[in-house]
Amino acid sequence: MEELKYVTVFFKPSIVEHFGEALLKSLCDLNSLDDYQNLDISLVYNLLRNVCKNVTPPKRGWDYEPSDDDVSLGADIERIRLMWNRYCDEATEFLNLREIFVRMVNRYGNISDDVKLQDTDKKKILSFELNPECQIEDGVVLTKAIKSVLEILGREHIVVVIGALGTGKSTCLKYIDSHYRRNQWEVENESIIHLDLNVDEKKKLFCCDNLFGVYNRGNFAETDEIIKVLENIEQKQKVNHELKVVFAIHDHVYEELQKIHPISVFQNKRVVVDFNELSDAEMLRIFNYQREHGHCANDPKCWFRNVDFELVKNTLQENPGKLGDPILTLLYSNRHDIFTKREATQDIVKELCTIFQNMLESTPDLFNVLLYVMFVKTHSLDKKVEEWASELGGLNSIMVKKNVSHLNAFLFVEADGSRIEIKHELLSFALFKCCANNERRKHFSERKISPTIRVSQIQIFVIFDDN
Numbered sequence: 001m002e003e004l005k006y007v008t009v010f011f012k013p014s015i016v017e018h019f020g021e022a023l024l025k026s027l028c029d030l031n032s033l034d035d036y037q038n039l040d041i042s043l044v045y046n047l048l049r050n051v052c053k054n055v056t057p058p059k060r061g062w063d064y065e066p067s068d069d070d071v072s073l074g075a076d077i078e079r080i081r082l083m084w085n086r087y088c089d090e091a092t093e094f095l096n097l098r099e100i101f102v103r104m105v106n107r108y109g110n111i112s113d114d115v116k117l118q119d120t121d122k123k124k125i126l127s128f129e130l131n132p133e134c135q136i137e138d139g140v141v142l143t144k145a146i147k148s149v150l151e152i153l154g155r156e157h158i159v160v161v162i163g164a165l166g167t168g169k170s171t172c173l174k175y176i177d178s179h180y181r182r183n184q185w186e187v188e189n190e191s192i193i194h195l196d197l198n199v200d201e202k203k204k205l206f207c208c209d210n211l212f213g214v215y216n217r218g219n220f221a222e223t224d225e226i227i228k229v230l231e232n233i234e235q236k237q238k239v240n241h242e243l244k245v246v247f248a249i250h251d252h253v254y255e256e257l258q259k260i261h262p263i264s265v266f267q268n269k270r271v272v273v274d275f276n277e278l279s280d281a282e283m284l285r286i287f288n289y290q291r292e293h294g295h296c297a298n299d300p301k302c303w304f305r306n307v308d309f310e311l312v313k314n315t316l317q318e319n320p321g322k323l324g325d326p327i328l329t330l331l332y333s334n335r336h337d338i339f340t341k342r343e344a345t346q347d348i349v350k351e352l353c354t355i356f357q358n359m360l361e362s363t364p365d366l367f368n369v370l371l372y373v374m375f376v377k378t379h380s381l382d383k384k385v386e387e388w389a390s391e392l393g394g395l396n397s398i399m400v401k402k403n404v405s406h407l408n409a410f411l412f413v414e415a416d417g418s419r420i421e422i423k424h425e426l427l428s429f430a431l432f433k434c435c436a437n438n439e440r441r442k443h444f445s446e447r448k449i450s451p452t453i454r455v456s457q458i459q460i461f462v463i464f465d466d467n
Contacts, residue, residue: 004030006288006309007051009281014130019043042126048077050130063127068096073107076100081125088122133281136289140175143168143282148273149176153244156271161248163275166327166426169248172275173207176246180205185244203242211249212257223261230265251276278325284309287329294333304336318345327426352430353437360438368392369403370412371435374428378421 008015008027015024023040030036036044048055049062058066058075065082066075083094134142145161149172152159161169177187185203212226251274257263266272278286287309296302312332316325328348332339335355344351360367372389373379381401389395404420407413414423422428 004047006284007047009284009309010132010134011051011130012281013133014128015043018046018126018128018130041123045077045081045125046128046130049074049127062129071103076103081127085124088124132285133279134285136285138175138178139289140171141282141285141289142175143275143278145273145275145277146172146175149246150179152271152273153246157244158265158268158271159244159246160254160266160272161246161275162251162254162272163248164251164322164324166330166424167275167324168326169275170209171326173209173246173248176205177207180244204244206243206245207248208245209248211247212253227261227263230263276321276324280313283313283325283329286326287312287333290326290330290333294330295336296333302336304333304339307339312339315339315342315345318342319348320346323348323426327424330424349426349430349433352427353434356431356434357437360434363406364393365399366403366406368395369400370407370422370431372400373407373413373420374422374431378419380419381415382418 004027008024012024015027019040019042023043026039027043030039049057054073055077056072056074058064058072058078059070060066062074062078064078066078079096079100083091083097086094134144136142140146145168149159149161153176161172163169173189177189181187185205187205187207189207189209212223254266258266291304296305312329315332316328319325319328328345331348331352337355338344338348338351341351356367356370359370372385372392372395376386379385379400381404384397385395385400400420404413404415407420408415412423412427413420422431
């Protein structure tokens with residue numbers, strides 16, 4: 001029953017297209033096994049054909065008469081459909097009907113005497129290919145927004161991706177990067193002010209994440225220089241159609257720029273894709289994928305495996321909109337303790353700071369390793385830690401390697417066996433804020449962290465907390 005609820009969400013547009021809202025409602029209203037008899041027979045067949053994992057297609061495919069040697073469940077379902085449709089055309093003789101019945105009894109037992117054949121309305125069983133609203137490719141849920149970016153890039157040379165923190169902008173850029181590399185494009189991910197626009201007739205794509213950085217009370221880092229590069233890109237593209245650029249930008253930055261810096265490329269609404277809105281199907285697909293690869297993947301008895309999607313969706317409504325749903329569900333899928341307090345969604349940075357503070361008090365080595373990774377952004381496990389890291393409780397390479405698996409289990413870092421980095425910038429922001437409340441580490445941070453990183457972190461906190 002729960003699986004059918006998910007199916008209804010994933011396949012809603014396709015079901016409505018072929019069967020209409022009324023039949024979709026009958027599927028949504030299922031409360032018990034007795035309600036199955038109220039479903040339209042064509043809808044049932046198409047759910048079996050398109051959705052049920054244990055029903056494999058006949059060897060010849062759907063919509064064709066199965067071969068005699070194909071006695072699979074899918075083949076028998078297709079035979080039943082074709083026999084019924086011939087019966088609707090007044091056919092009276094059916095080969096192999098007895099064999100099919102025996103196989104079905106062997107699979108599912110005898111049919112209940114309470115079930116009566118209703119053939120007063122001889123309506124044929126129709127067959128359709130149902131398409132889910134979104135799918136997963138290379139570990140990425142292909143949302144409508146990501147598909148829009150791909151579609152626009154096919155006809156334009158610039159795409160502007162906007163959205164709040166954690167809406168999936170960086171994930172989109174990584175997918176676009178991979179997609180274009182597969183199609184023999186050269187891809188660069190440098191800072192926009194360092195881009196080499198001389199493509200030499202090569203197919204080249206530039207992916208620029210976090211354009212303009214983060215807004216901080218009316219000031220933008222290197223704004224004039226970035227605008228000059230944007231104008232230069234537009235001029236280059238007029239003469240070189242093999243140059244494409246994708247920018248990702250925080251939506252609050254985009255809005256402020258619109259007010260005070262009339263950048264021509266941002267005025268073209270046809271190339272701007274908003275990542276803030278997700279459909280229920282996209283949200284559910286992302287959540288299920290994160291849950292399958294999160295904490296529950298290592299704990300088959302975890303209570304979070306059975307948490308209903310509707311409960312998650314209702315909880316996310318407490319979010320004031322400063323964070324995207326994908327980052328919140330990622331946190332919930334790995335740190336269920338946050339999920340237990342519904343009001344926590346209103347101030348997720350505060351909750352993360354509490355987790356980091358508890359880590360500092362209970363496992364300082366773990367905290368110090370995490371703090372070190374925040375400073376260096378990416379640490380190669382085959383290299384020694386920086387000399388200044390000894391100030392973090394005598395931190396060394398052995399301690400880093402020892403704690404990698406623990407940090408990976410906590411979601412906070414991404415480790416691939418050779419390097420380690422913070423999983424998401426939101427975690428860095430919360431960790432930085434936690435350090436700002438600790439006098440010893442605040443002093444250390446002010447001396448060790450670069451001015452650029454420090455400004456970037458402080459700017460983000462303005463968004464979440466003006467205090």
